Amino acid sequence: MATDFWSSSHYRRWIVDRATLRQARADDREYASDEQLALLGIFFANLISKLGKKLELRQRVIATATVFFRRFYLKNSYCDTDPFLLVAACCYVAAKAEETPVHVKNIVSEARALFNSPEYDMKTFPTDNTRLAEMEFYLVDDLECDLTVFHPYRTLLTLCGKEGSVETEYIEEAVETEAGEVGIGIDDPRYWGTGQGKLELQEPALQMAWFIINDTYRFELCLLYPPHLIAIAAIYLTCVLHPSTRTSIQAQSATRVTAQPTSSASSSASTSAPRRSIRQAQSSTTGFSRAKTKDKQVDTIGWLAGLNVSMSLIATLAQEIISLYCLWDKFTDDVGPESARGSISNARKNRLISTQMNIDEEEEDSDDDQPKKVNSVYLTRLWRHMRDAREADLAHPPTANPVPVNKLLVRSDLIS
Structure with a gap:
C-alpha cells in the first residue's frame, strides 16, 4: 500500500481526462443523452449510499465503493452490464479493502431486500451468493487490483487543523486511516503553500464542507x-455559501480596507530605508512577532491565496x-442526512451566484421525452430500455447481411 498519494496507483493510473470519460460512455450515448447518463x-451513487447505510458501513467505505463503481465503468458500459449487481459487488470489495469485511450472505440479503422494493423493482437480482462472488472477480x-483509494x-481535516480530533461523529472515521494523503508531510509544497496557520472553521461550516465532499461522489470528479x-x-464553497463564515470573511475584508490608509500613511512618512541596526533589531524580534501572530485569527482570503494551487x-x-447540484435538483430522490444538497440549494439563491444560476437555467435541455423531475422508477426503466435496445442491436446488427435460407438458391442466382 502506498503511503503517499503522489506515488500511488490512484494518482498514476486513475486520474483521467474528460476525453477518456467521454469515450467510456460512447456505447451508452447511443441510447441515452448526456444528461440522462449523468x-x-x-442514481447509482445514491444506491451505493443506501446499501452502505443498510450494511452499517462507514462513509469512507461508501466513498471507496463509489470510486470502484466509477473506475469499473471507465472500461464498461451501463447497457452491457448489470449495475445493480455491481453496486453490491463494490460494497463487498470496498468493505474488504477498508478492513471492515461484511459476509457475502449479508450483502446479498440486504441488496435483494433493497432492490426488490417498488422503488426499483429489480426482482431479477440473484439470490445465489456465487453470482456476487463471481462479480467480485470481474470487478x-x-x-487491475488497485484497491487503494485516497x-x-x-x-x-488537516487544512482546518482538525486532524486527530473526535469532536463530532462524522470525523471519527477519518482519523483512523488514510495516512499520507496530504503528501510526504504537512509541509509538502505541492499544495500546502506557506503553511502559516490553519484555517479556523466553525463546526457547522466544517460539517458543510464534509457534506459537500460526500456529494461530489455523485459525479465523476473523483476521476478527474x-x-x-x-x-x-x-x-x-463553504466560505462562499455558509452564512456565518461568509459574514466573518466580509468583516475581515472590511477591517483590512480600513487599516490600509493608516499603513500607507506610515509608509510614506518613512520613505528612506531603515538602518542596519534597525534591521538587526527587527530580525531579533521575529520570533516574538511570529508567536504573537499565532494568536490572531487567520485571514481566510490570505490563507487560500497562500496555498500552492491554482x-x-x-x-x-x-x-x-x-x-x-443544479442537475441533482432534477432528481426527486430523498436526500440523506449526510448531504449538503438542501443547504446548497437554498444558498444558490444568494446574489453571489444568481447570475450563474440564470445562465444555467437558460441552457437547460428542453427534451420533451424526459420529464423535468425524474425519480428512481424512471431511471430504472431507462436502464432497462438501454439494455434491451443494446441486446436488440447485437442480435440484429444494422450492417450485417441477412443469413440466406437456401445457399444453393443464392449461388444459382449469382451464377445466372
Missing part, C-alpha cells in the same frame, strides 16, 4: 481531480460542483 450516475480484474476527508483539490474546493482551477471545480 442522472444515472447520481477486481477491471480495477479521499479528500483527511485533507480537509486529485483529492486535495476537491477538499480545497469544498472549503472554498485558484482558477479551484474556482472551476467549484462551478462544476454547483452544476452538479
Whole structure:
C-alpha cells in the first residue's frame, strides 16, 4: 500500500481526462443523452449510499465503493452490464479493502431486500451468493487490483487543523486511516503553500464542507481531480455559501480596507530605508512577532491565496460542483442526512451566484421525452430500455447481411 498519494496507483493510473470519460460512455450515448447518463450516475451513487447505510458501513467505505463503481465503468458500459449487481459487488470489495469485511450472505440479503422494493423493482437480482462472488472477480480484474483509494476527508481535516480530533461523529472515521494523503508531510509544497496557520472553521461550516465532499461522489470528479483539490474546493464553497463564515470573511475584508490608509500613511512618512541596526533589531524580534501572530485569527482570503494551487482551477471545480447540484435538483430522490444538497440549494439563491444560476437555467435541455423531475422508477426503466435496445442491436446488427435460407438458391442466382 502506498503511503503517499503522489506515488500511488490512484494518482498514476486513475486520474483521467474528460476525453477518456467521454469515450467510456460512447456505447451508452447511443441510447441515452448526456444528461440522462449523468442522472444515472447520481442514481447509482445514491444506491451505493443506501446499501452502505443498510450494511452499517462507514462513509469512507461508501466513498471507496463509489470510486470502484466509477473506475469499473471507465472500461464498461451501463447497457452491457448489470449495475445493480455491481453496486453490491463494490460494497463487498470496498468493505474488504477498508478492513471492515461484511459476509457475502449479508450483502446479498440486504441488496435483494433493497432492490426488490417498488422503488426499483429489480426482482431479477440473484439470490445465489456465487453470482456476487463471481462479480467480485470481474470487478477486481477491471480495477487491475488497485484497491487503494485516497479521499479528500483527511485533507480537509488537516487544512482546518482538525486532524486527530473526535469532536463530532462524522470525523471519527477519518482519523483512523488514510495516512499520507496530504503528501510526504504537512509541509509538502505541492499544495500546502506557506503553511502559516490553519484555517479556523466553525463546526457547522466544517460539517458543510464534509457534506459537500460526500456529494461530489455523485459525479465523476473523483476521476478527474486529485483529492486535495476537491477538499480545497469544498472549503472554498463553504466560505462562499455558509452564512456565518461568509459574514466573518466580509468583516475581515472590511477591517483590512480600513487599516490600509493608516499603513500607507506610515509608509510614506518613512520613505528612506531603515538602518542596519534597525534591521538587526527587527530580525531579533521575529520570533516574538511570529508567536504573537499565532494568536490572531487567520485571514481566510490570505490563507487560500497562500496555498500552492491554482485558484482558477479551484474556482472551476467549484462551478462544476454547483452544476452538479443544479442537475441533482432534477432528481426527486430523498436526500440523506449526510448531504449538503438542501443547504446548497437554498444558498444558490444568494446574489453571489444568481447570475450563474440564470445562465444555467437558460441552457437547460428542453427534451420533451424526459420529464423535468425524474425519480428512481424512471431511471430504472431507462436502464432497462438501454439494455434491451443494446441486446436488440447485437442480435440484429444494422450492417450485417441477412443469413440466406437456401445457399444453393443464392449461388444459382449469382451464377445466372
